[in-house]
Amino acid sequence: MEPAIRNKKELLSAGDVESRKIILEAAERTLRMLNAEKRIESIFKREGSVVSIGAKSWDLAQKRNVYLIGAGKACNAMAMAVEHVLGEYLTDGIAIVKIAEDSDDFKKTRVYVGGHPVPNEAGLSACREVQKMIDGANEEDIFFCVMSGGSSALMGCPLPGITLEEEARTTDILLKSGANIREINAVRRHISAMNGGRMAQKIADKRAELVGFNISDSVAYGPTKDISIPWENFSATPMGPDHTTLEDAIGVIRDYALEDRLPASVTRYLKTCGPEGETPKAFPQNTYYQIDTLPDSCVFAMQAAEQMGIPAIVLTTYLEGEAEDAGRFMAAIARQIQQYGQPVKAPCLVFCAGEVVTTITDNRVIRGHGGPSHEMALGFAAAAEKIPGACFLSIDSEGTDGTTPAAGGIADSKTMAALEAAGIHWPEVMRSHASHEALKAIGGAVFTGNTGTNVCDFNILYVPEGVLAERK
Incomplete structure (x- = not known):
């Protein structure tokens, strides 16, 4: 190594x-x-068509399509580990990374180099491909998702009425404001079509299954123990429920005096979107594994x-x-x-x-x-x-x-x-x-x-x- x-x-x-x-x-x-590649490989196994993690297993031969979606600064290692285990059963994959390495080894996964710390066009293009993948799914499909810190920027995909440039400018201003990461994410998630659980909601709407591997960079979580046991009360990232609220996002703008600095489209949307602008808060049907925590x-x-x-x-x-x-x-x-x-x-x-x-x-x-x-x-x-x-x-x-x-x-x-x-x-x-x-x-x-x-x-x-x- x-x-x-x-x-x-x-x-x-x-x-x-x-x-x-x-x-x-x-x-x-x-x-x-x-290293997440070794951590995932230590718990994620396949015998024939059956993959298992701890006490849970899935027969991939019973699935119509098997998809891989990944994003984050540790996505390279995480996505490679999952792809290697899925092998020939993987239908299609998309990984949005910060840095593509010569040592990356992907067979069926399409790799996009997104923008971080601010989103870019490549990340937006990747998100559109993810949306197409989800649009074609149904209850016979399964999504293996790998996420780590940085996914909010790498999966930059603003809601209608907000441009990518405005989302990028919002991120830049927030990162330099002195706000902590939870405060920054409260704003970013509520103006995104993918983050704050909105990608997971699209998958849920198609009644497809989601199995997630995550690395958390939040100070809120304790250390991991047995990583083969599903993580209860998982939250955040595009594949999980969001515990920040629209009220939190508006409070950040107020507390850090950002209203006159952020793009008008962003502040206008957050103030006028109403309850329908709230992010999803629970996905009890999904299975999540926490690979590393802060x-x-x-x-x-x-x-x-x-x-x-x-x-x-x-x-x-x-x-x-x-x-x-x-x-x-x-x-x-x-x-x-x-x-x-x-x-x-x-x-x-x-x-x-x-x-x-x-x-x-x-x-x-x-x-x-x-x-x-x-x-x-x-x-x-x-x-x-x-x-x-x-x-x-x-x-x-x-x-x-x-x-x-x-x-x-x-x-x-x-x-x-x-x-x-x-x-x-x-x-x-x-x-x-x-x-x-x-x-x-x-x-x-x-x-x-x-x-x-x-x-x-x-x-x-x-x-x-x-x-x-x-x-x-």
Whole structure:
């Protein structure tokens, strides 16, 4: 299997090398355990025409058509796993991915490269093909659906009266507003013809069966346990019920003062559509399996730390807020550990997960590329100079952070000195949101490509031993 971290040699050519080695090894092990292709293949089996997941089974020979629909940043791995199991019984498939890899292996599945974080024409074209597929279905058909984070953008398909450009502009404004992902999705789902369960509703209207595999990047879910047991109270994504409401969407526009910034067609629709504009809230007839959830990254990271023989703790799986502030907070934790041995003694690993944001109210200040994980790493760097050997990695677990081709960044107690030596002014980098260019210039941008999962932000802190402060 190809290494999850593709530029390890470059990352180990700068900074606190020994600390970086430990962090990169922990990250590599964790990402391997999260890979959805292996996770799905561990529970989804076929003998002859019968496929089974745990105690449930389906005889594909009794079905008229067997379809595969996938979307999301981990869709490549998920869709390949399902297609390989279905084999010759698959009638047709559509996968909407963020990045198509040379290693992708599809036989009957049509692959579209959709837009993320904002939707594009290819994603819209794919959605139209999905609609055609569903339109021809009936009660003798079965749909195997695979979804992960990013499907809202990749399946961009606005309701009549709203253009794709207006949906894309709405997404861009929401992502830079400071709103959290649930708030962002409350708006996006209610203006989409596919998201918020509307694709599932189309399948239900045809009385076809739906079996779904999902990866959740929401802070709302706990860690998975036995992934072969159907997930109760599943919600969100195009294939499941939506727990956000039209009232939620209108509240987001009000709370973040977006009415004069969003396209008029969007605000007008949300205010006037009435009850018929609400998204579907339940699909008891469907079967859903949760393959990975956001806290799983820390569950597997703890297993990796145990394998490496390094003491470790999980700080939180609910980390939210501004990326730079979160990075500075992680540096404060590192200093407390190294100085006072609290909340754990060094040397140690500290894991956390969640979803931080970067608020941008004026696009004119942007001078480069970046994302929350990049800015979290640089926030750590700004406060880490007094913590010898401390190292911090922040990545978007699916492999791309914000508007960059990198998963995120790694920073340590030598990062600020490296930026200065390269003539890079840290305050200007943060003001202009050019964090990717800054980290890449000093060997701090982490490249993974598609990781096969998407459980949002994953962060690793390593703190080596230091001189404990004297206590009076």
